[in-house]
Amino acid sequence: MDTRFSSAIHALILIAASEKPMTSEDIAGSVGTNASYIRKIIGSLKKKGIIESHRGISGYALKLKAEDLTLLQIYQAVNEIEAICLFDLHQNSNDKCIVGRHIKSVLTEMFMEMDEAIILALSGKTLADCIGSIQRRLDAAGNGCPRE
């Protein structure tokens, strides 16, 4: 199970909603994991310019606006990838067979359409949407804002 993506979103909601810079320990306490796992995620997010830390102040702050930060950017950052490739393609097809000769280009084209579908879905959601969803649940339960 690879929970880097969901843990990163959780961490970023905390960082965005907090009035003071959040430390790895603060974040780990809410995510329910250890601080070293969070620090790895934080490292990937920093590398992509999504969050920043300031000399002399412990903790991290969001570098982009929550409404400008898409789930696609978060997914790419924590997986340290540029392209989305949902499905792997076998590489040793036999060129002497006419199916084997053309399968790579057929499936590359088809899998790219699948990748495009998920890129579209991931880029259509922002960190602000996640915060908004949390806020709606808090409003419905009558208990304040995520800053609490």
Next chain:
Amino acid sequence: MDTRFSSAIHALILIAASEKPMTSEDIAGSVGTNASYIRKIIGSLKKKGIIESHRGISGYALKLKAEDLTLLQIYQAVNEIEAICLFDLHQNSNDKCIVGRHIKSVLTEMFMEMDEAIILALSGKTLADCIGSIQRRLDAAGNGCPRE
């Protein structure tokens, strides 16, 4: 790298296009892998009623029409899953934190939208579409049909 899905599509194109039942060895020769890997995939496809073998005849035949067999069905069969879950969700969020309390339902809802996008894309393509793409390449290259 998990190439079961792409190998299964390749195998199914061969099975659909062949005039005689294809054996695991025939398929492995075109996919560029070993027959035991193909037999595992074949086992999953048989379990889901996508292909069949007949007593006394070596090799497999398609049980469904190529135009009725979606990439979603193939993906589910070879991965032996019913639901598509692209992204894992961390399970130990701290309920005492208001973000931790609501993150699971927020991300479950959001990830389901991503899953729906890929389900839609995968169910929008059939084995017949793959065969059609191969055929178009053969026509363009002027070399016959996938049965050759």
